[in-house]
Amino acid sequence: MIRPLIAGTAALALxxxxxxAASAQQKTVKIGFISTFSGPAAAIGNDMRNSFExxxxxxxxxxGGLPVEVIYEDDEIKPxxxxxxxxxxIESDHVDFIVGYIWSNVILAALKPLTDSKxxxxxxxxxxxxxxxxxxxxxxxxxxxxxxxxxxxxxxxxNDKGVKTAFLIGPNxxxxxxxxxGVQTTFKGRIVGQELTRWPDQLDFSAELSKARSLxxxxxxAFYPGGAxxxxxxxxxxxxxxxxxxxYTAFTIDELSLPRLKDLAIGIPxxxxxxxxxPNDTNKKFVADYKAKYKTxxxxxxxxxxxxxxxxxxxxxxxxxxxxxxxxxRKEMEKADFKSVRGGFRFGNNHIPIQNFYLQDAVKTAxxxxxxxxxxxxxxxxxxxxxxxxxxx
Amino acid sequence: MLYFIEQFLNGVQLGMLLFLLxxxxxxxxxxxxxxxxxxxxxxxxGAYFAATFAAFTGSFVLGAALALAATFVCGVxxxxxxxxxxxxxxxxxxxxxxxxxxxxxxxxxxxxWGPAGMTLSLPGEMLTAVQILPHVxxxxxxxxxxxATLVVAALLYIVxxxxxxxxxxRAGASNREMVGALGVNIKLLYTLVFGLGAALAxxxxxxxxxxxxxxxxxxxxxLILAFVVIIIGGIGSxxxxxxxxxxxxxxxxxxxxxxxxxxxxxLSTNAALTLAPALxxxxxxxxxxxxxxxxxxxxxxxxxx
Numbered sequence: 001m002i003r004p005l006i007a008g009t010a011a012l013a014l015x016x017x018x019x020x021a022a023s024a025q026q027k028t029v030k031i032g033f034i035s036t037f038s039g040p041a042a043a044i045g046n047d048m049r050n051s052f053e054x055x056x057x058x059x060x061x062x063x064g065g066l067p068v069e070v071i072y073e074d075d076e077i078k079p080x081x082x083x084x085x086x087x088x089x090i091e092s093d094h095v096d097f098i099v100g101y102i103w104s105n106v107i108l109a110a111l112k113p114l115t116d117s118k119x120x121x122x123x124x125x126x127x128x129x130x131x132x133x134x135x136x137x138x139x140x141x142x143x144x145x146x147x148x149x150x151x152x153x154x155x156x157x158x159n160d161k162g163v164k165t166a167f168l169i170g171p172n173x174x175x176x177x178x179x180x181x182g183v184q185t186t187f188k189g190r191i192v193g194q195e196l197t198r199w200p201d202q203l204d205f206s207a208e209l210s211k212a213r214s215l216x217x218x219x220x221x222a223f224y225p226g227g228a229x230x231x232x233x234x235x236x237x238x239x240x241x242x243x244x245x246x247x248y249t250a251f252t253i254d255e256l257s258l259p260r261l262k263d264l265a266i267g268i269p270x271x272x273x274x275x276x277x278x279p280n281d282t283n284k285k286f287v288a289d290y291k292a293k294y295k296t297x298x299x300x301x302x303x304x305x306x307x308x309x310x311x312x313x314x315x316x317x318x319x320x321x322x323x324x325x326x327x328x329x330r331k332e333m334e335k336a337d338f339k340s341v342r343g344g345f346r347f348g349n350n351h352i353p354i355q356n357f358y359l360q361d362a363v364k365t366a367x368x369x370x371x372x373x374x375x376x377x378x379x380x381x382x383x384x385x386x387x388x389x390x391x392x393x
Numbered sequence: 394m395l396y397f398i399e400q401f402l403n404g405v406q407l408g409m410l411l412f413l414l415x416x417x418x419x420x421x422x423x424x425x426x427x428x429x430x431x432x433x434x435x436x437x438x439g440a441y442f443a444a445t446f447a448a449f450t451g452s453f454v455l456g457a458a459l460a461l462a463a464t465f466v467c468g469v470x471x472x473x474x475x476x477x478x479x480x481x482x483x484x485x486x487x488x489x490x491x492x493x494x495x496x497x498x499x500x501x502x503x504x505x506w507g508p509a510g511m512t513l514s515l516p517g518e519m520l521t522a523v524q525i526l527p528h529v530x531x532x533x534x535x536x537x538x539x540x541a542t543l544v545v546a547a548l549l550y551i552v553x554x555x556x557x558x559x560x561x562x563r564a565g566a567s568n569r570e571m572v573g574a575l576g577v578n579i580k581l582l583y584t585l586v587f588g589l590g591a592a593l594a595x596x597x598x599x600x601x602x603x604x605x606x607x608x609x610x611x612x613x614x615x616l617i618l619a620f621v622v623i624i625i626g627g628i629g630s631x632x633x634x635x636x637x638x639x640x641x642x643x644x645x646x647x648x649x650x651x652x653x654x655x656x657x658x659x660l661s662t663n664a665a666l667t668l669a670p671a672l673x674x675x676x677x678x679x680x681x682x683x684x685x686x687x688x689x690x691x692x693x694x695x696x697x698x
Contacts, residue, residue: 040608042508172670177663194662195653198670201614203605206403206535207649213530214396227510231606238515238532238604240522260512 029063029316029323030071032089034082034100034110037074040227041200043256044102044301045074048124050294051302052099054286055309057293063309064316071095075102077200079109086110090117096323097122099308102225102301104128104147104174111135120315120329122308125301127352129178133389136350139326141333143307143340145273146352146384147175148182151250153271153357153378154221155186158248163219164189167212167245169232170223171199179223179250185385192217203231209239217245225251230260237264253362255299258370265362265370273342273353274303275360275374280343297371303341310338350390354383395529400650401643402525406535408642409542413597414615415622415634416549417590423629424566425583427476428484430491432594432619433612434498435471439464439595440602440611441502444511453516460599461592468591472584480583499609510608513599538600545596546635553631562586566629618645621677625684627691636692641677648673 033052035045049072056068071093075082082101089095090113098114099122101107107126114121115137123131123142132146158166166189170176176196184191192215195208212220220241224232229252236247242264249270258265276287276297286306290298298306311333318332319325336347345355359375418432442463447456471494479490515534522530553559564572565582573579598612605611622641626633652673656665684691 039610040508040510040606042503042609043510046508172667177667180666194666196666196670197649198674202670202674204407206406206532207400207646210396210399210403211650214399227606227608230510230512231604235532235604237520238534240520240530240532242520256509260510262512262514 027321027323028067028069029097029312030069030093030095031063031312032086032093032095032098033070033072034075034085034089034098034106035072036077036102037072038076041077041102044226044299047256047299047302048100048102048305051286051290051298051306052309054290054293055306058285058289059309059313063313064319064321066316066321075106077103077106079103079105082106083109083113087113090114090119096120097312099305099312100124101126104131104178107131108135108174111137111140114140118326120312120326122311124305124308126175127178127384128174129181129384129386132350132352132384133386134391136390136392138330138392141311141347141351142353143304143311144353145355146386147178148185148386149382149384150271150273150357151179151182151221151223152186153359153382154248154250154269155183157269157271157359157378158183158219158221159186159188161219161246163187163246163248165192165217166190166219166221166248167192167215167217168194168221169205169208169212170196171202171228172196173199175225176223180221182250183221187221189218200228203228205232205235206239209235209241212245213239213241219246219248221248221250222252223250226256229253229257233257233261233264233268253372254301255297255372256301258362258372259296261362262370263364266364268362269375270360271357271378272300272360272372273355273357274300275358275372276303277371277373278341278343278358280341282339283341283343286341307338307340307342310340311336314338348383348387349392350384350387351392352384352387354381356380357382395526398526398529399531400646402531402535402539403650404643404646405639406539406642407646408639409539410597410601411615411618411622411642412546412635412638413542413593413600414619415626415638416546416631417593417597418616418619419623419626419629419631419634420562420586420593421590422623424562424586425480427479428487428491429476429590430488430616431471431494431498432590433616434495435464435468435591435594436598436612436615437498437502437609438467439598440513440607441506441511442595443599443602444513444607445506447513453513456513457599461595464595464598465588465592468595469584469588471591472587476587477580495613502609508609510606513602513607515603519603534603538604541600545593546631549593549631558585618677621681623691624681625691627693630691630693633691633693640680644676644680645673648676 035048037045073085097120101123102125104126108128118139121140125144127145127147168180170179247268253265253270314337315329315332319328345353348354357379359378360372361375363373365371421427421429442460443456446459447453479487519534523533525531622637626637653669656669
């Protein structure tokens with residue numbers, strides 16, 4: 001009775017094993033993807049994953065003609081978890097590429113295992129200054145920006161608006177410090193006060209807003225990514241400051257926070273290298289298909305991640321699928337020879353894009369929803385100020 | 394001076410929120426001897442219910458009232474289904490059991506409401522600052538929080554100290570078996586206390602929702618502060634929770650408001666900027682450590698409750 005059962009099971013097991021062996025022989029591009037998929041910031045991670053999947057759909061699920069396997073890992077916004085997941089992807093999954101990283105402190109922690117193992121890496125958001133400067137690596141590319149660039153664009157706009165005194169505020173981690181430093185590289189007025197707040201657990205900004213009110217500056221500059229942006233802008237509005245001291249932002253109002261902020265976000269300017277209404281064909285296709293597939297609008301996090309798919313595709317094509325030829329792939333990626341949703345950019349010597357930054361504004365659309373739109377070009381072909389410190393020439 | 398008054402109010406307002414959370418926690422811990430890590434989940438549910446019902450009914454007040462009732466019902470159901478088997482077991486089992494519930498609720502909320510978080514919008518007239526003294530403006534909604542919490546604190550005091558139910562609750566805290574032997578339905582009493590604690594947590598969650606956040610895991614960080622409050626105040630003491638919550642709120646706010654400027658006088662701007670948030674978040678834990686050394690029973694030990 002039992003013997004046929006055992007035999008049958010064994011046969012099934014053999015079948016499964018042989019199937020696995022067959023699939024292992026066929027060459028696939030293995031991509032590790034690190035982002036945040038738990039907690040409140042999961043909204044960002046989901047947007048990045050959605051965009052990455054959409055990018056793969058647009059390539060018929062093939063990178064450089066080869067089938068793709070993507071392994072998604074959650075960093076929980078914690079540098080120590082980010083390193084651990086990075087090591088796992090490198091050492092036990094043997095991935096060919098690692099993509100992702102929202103948080104500057106997470107990429108800084110994960111950078112050593114990445115560069116030591118010479119893993120081809122595409123950072124799709126985090127723009128720590130060290131990554132652009134002394135810690136730059138031949139194998140690490142960015143499809144985003146260096147942290148200083150966006151606030152520096154905001155600083156230029158504040159000059160244009162005649163702002164003479166400003167109060168700066170952001171969270172106390174690598175990116176927060178870069179952002180506050182970034183505004184000061186271009187803003188010509190006087191900084192009357194600056195605050196770094198606890199990250200990521202501080203949600204109440206009453207003490208800091210009271211301080212801003214008492215200093216009475218011409219403007220407040222804020223950097224609060226993800227959910228914290230919703231809290232900061234809401235509390236700014238509730239404190240009655242909205243009519244008194246204008247707010248300028250970087251990475252605070254995006255497609256993820258806008259549905260929650262609604263009217264509170266109207267009239268608060270920000271800068272970005274990509275806005276959903278940029279008039280190039282790649283972008284139109286990306287935004288339209290994203291909306292059709294996921295019933296919501298993509299954010300800049302997603303746009304940068306979508307670019308990563310095409311950047312990797314260009315590299316694998318150039319080496320005809322020879323994934324061991326890292327130098328060949330690197331040389332191709334340095335050309336940035338793909339259709340970017342932001343309408344094309346080039347890489348600096350440090351593998352950080354040299355690109356335009358736009359002024360964006362939150363508006364109410366005709367159908368009663370809220371959207372971000374491009375107002376004007378703030379700065380053209382902007383290069384980060386750390387590229388001189390990068391030893392790569 | 395005027396700036397100081399504004400910061401003082403900020404501290405009191407944070408203290409009020411902490412009190413709402415700590416009061417429920419201390420009731421449940423002091424009376425039922427149950428360590429409830431899922432208290433933050435009820436706080437989260439209160440906020441999600443309020444956001445949902447307010448969007449559904451179009452009224453903030455109506456949404457809040459419905460959310461309060463819903464959280465009470467959830468609390469009662471939770472007690473009957475999951476908490477009862479934990480009574481009489483040791484605290485480690487409580488921690489393990491309620492930590493499981495915390496994970497369960499986080500996942501449940503993700504399934505029902507999605508990962509993105511929600512918004513509870515205030516009526517337009519709340520989006521301003523009111524003048525409370527010459528040249529002192531304060532956000533209107535934060536004043537509402539302070540006032541509403543004071544009312545709740547007064548009601549809670551009256552219920553616990555002046556009513557028959559409160560007498561039974563206090564009796565149940567000092568000797569569970571004796572109260573049972575006298576023919577009081579102690580099971581029902583515990584269920585009610587747990588429901589009351591849940592409603593308080595839900596109230597805290599929905600009151601803070603318009604200023605802070607409605608998102609998954611929102612109760613976890615603030616629950617740590619609430620535990621600090623009940624340790625400082627004395628476990629099981631509502632009065633202690635009230636005083637300690639205001640102390641903690643003030644220390645946290647005053648630290649954030651004044652420490653950076655003090656440090657800047659001694660250190661470079663960059664060092665002070667980085668150090669201040671870290672140091673100000675340590676202040677309350679230093680206070681807790683001090684209390685544990687010099688008054689391990691807390692400021693208002695349960696005996697004098």
